[in-house]
Amino acid sequence: MSRPLVVDVHTHVYPPSYMAMLRARKTVPYIHDPASGEPRLIILSSDDDPSIPIDERGRPVDTSYSDINVKLSFMKQHGIDSSVISLANPWLDFLDPAEAQQWAERINNDLEETCAQNNKSTDPDNNLPLKGRSTLFAFATLPLSAPSPDIIVNEIKRLKTLPHIRGVIMGTSGLGNGLDDEKLGPVWAALEETQFLLFLHPHYGLPDEAFGGPEVTKRYGHVLPLALGFPLETTIAVTRMLLSRVFDKFPQLQILLAHSGGTLPFLAGRIESCIMHERKFVENGGDVPGPQRSIWEVLKTNIFLDAVVYGTAGLKAAVAAGEGTDRLMFGTDHPFFPPLNEGEKEWISVTTNYKAIDATFEGEQEAVAAVLGGNAARVLKLE
């Protein structure tokens, strides 16, 4: 079946410079090279378990993380015309403040260079349509641990000089105190001013106690933290932004939420109901005024959702929450969720999302085209 333009807005890389940095580290996150076999990436504190031999700790990190040609093959295999690559978690959150700025610049320049070289090779005169060739764009990373927000703001402004950067990716910790931190004001203002899309992505999950303690969490491998912790982290982060009135203060802010908003579309009604019934917000004398704009309004004007939700149930909620199909964008989460069996070329995680989109909009070709690539091309000005 011939597909319309397909743009992947959720696809991660570790540029070689970032890999080198992780290799030089001995605390999470770090990369360990075993005596034989693939390097291991230890990304979560829970993976850095001294009872596991170091050569088996974490997860194998193959070339799909850092070799852009592997990404390009994956794109061809799955009919993806264009990818908006972003640094995978945990980005630069953990860096020593003094090093943050230089690493952000170095990695963002790497991303820009990778996109520029690739796109030039497929279209030297830069005048072909996107459909049918493999193009790359990027979400940049920010030096969030820098000693002053000015450094972050300056990097956002500098990114405007890099033509393939179309937004920034960020985790939920912000400057270390979450995204309702007032000190983030200048960052939100700079994103509004530059009209960069903010791709909000989880990394920290929930404390093990949420799942019944470390014993319970471990019993089921990565399932509870990844399947439930990640989506909740995103939902909590954006709810805190709402409650602290970030969207009232920065009404032009445009955010793309990973994994279809974590679970924001499903819980939006309950969030709205709980806010309405919260005495602190109802009584004007409360010490925290409630948000002026409702979660439904914010979902329609400030928020985009990727379509990485693996089923029609989630997609239908995402469409209903945004009141239409123009705020939803296809993604893969590559290189995570790889094929289940060695040698398989088709990724079931990707085909599941393709099928969910087809099933959700059965027969509505315009809606399918919007979600697969039209929305991303329009919002990120890719053409």
Add this chain to the structure above:
Amino acid sequence: MSRPLVVDVHTHVYPPSYMAMLRARKTVPYIHDPASGEPRLIILSSDDDPSIPIDERGRPVDTSYSDINVKLSFMKQHGIDSSVISLANPWLDFLDPAEAQQWAERINNDLEETCAQNNKSTDPDNNLPLKGRSTLFAFATLPLSAPSPDIIVNEIKRLKTLPHIRGVIMGTSGLGNGLDDEKLGPVWAALEETQFLLFLHPHYGLPDEAFGGPEVTKRYGHVLPLALGFPLETTIAVTRMLLSRVFDKFPQLQILLAHSGGTLPFLAGRIESCIMHERKFVENGGDVPGPQRSIWEVLKTNIFLDAVVYGTAGLKAAVAAGEGTDRLMFGTDHPFFPPLNEGEKEWISVTTNYKAIDATFEGEQEAVAAVLGGNAARVLKLE
């Protein structure tokens, strides 16, 4: 507008005997009678804040909690024909083991008596249809802290002799170690055998650290714990049941999940994907075999959802997850989420859910009738 039969499956009571027990306590949960004004219910540890004067701690608990006539007025006001009342959280979870059995029996007998007296008064010969009169049925409570599961099993069997009891309500802590506890096996078996519906309801939420710590949580009143903690608690609990293969071992178990499953419908696709990709489950040599039946199959055969989700986004996900409208049941969460302004008779929390049902199934009268009451009447054998 004339509605079809309306059954409320999510509506709580504190029978007078339970209120008396809470009044006699000095630790959470307890009821405090201030010098003037309504009694205060201190139900969450976070509400029992010594920096708040005791007369202002917790929330006011008016007669809507314990006077069944207030519930009956609420039902008439909102066009509800029948209510399946259940003890509100935290049920009997906190009781001294030696006291659990007698309190469960006493409270369940109270519930039975309340339903029997009321229904007899509206239909002395017990032969009228449900539609148009106010009937009551109940979900019973279990002595989960009892010193032996036999006591719980015996109470489940005894409940079969109480004609208005149509199921049991339970929190997520089970015997204290969650619902994936192997010791719960006899309880699941007894529920299967008696064909009682299990109404699974949250109470414990998430640890404050999930929201950024106690300071952050408090900043927004009850919004984060109630809007996000409660739904996640339910979702985590049922996912742990799935992962520990409760539904493979007890395939006839029938569970009604509060708040449309917390957020299970939305996250089901991601849960399924994470299970498929979990090495422990993929490699058969893992120490925990994965579930045999997928979350989608369990959603279609073991799980019912209430329709207490305050919007079409959540409802559409719930319908898609169950592959139809026959597993979804109207509820109100009365007496929680009361009117916003004093003197208001119409509860916006209830009308929001009515409107969401109408909007989700625009024009499909059969689907609306199924969700509003038909499903509950069939599953709980109310007619």
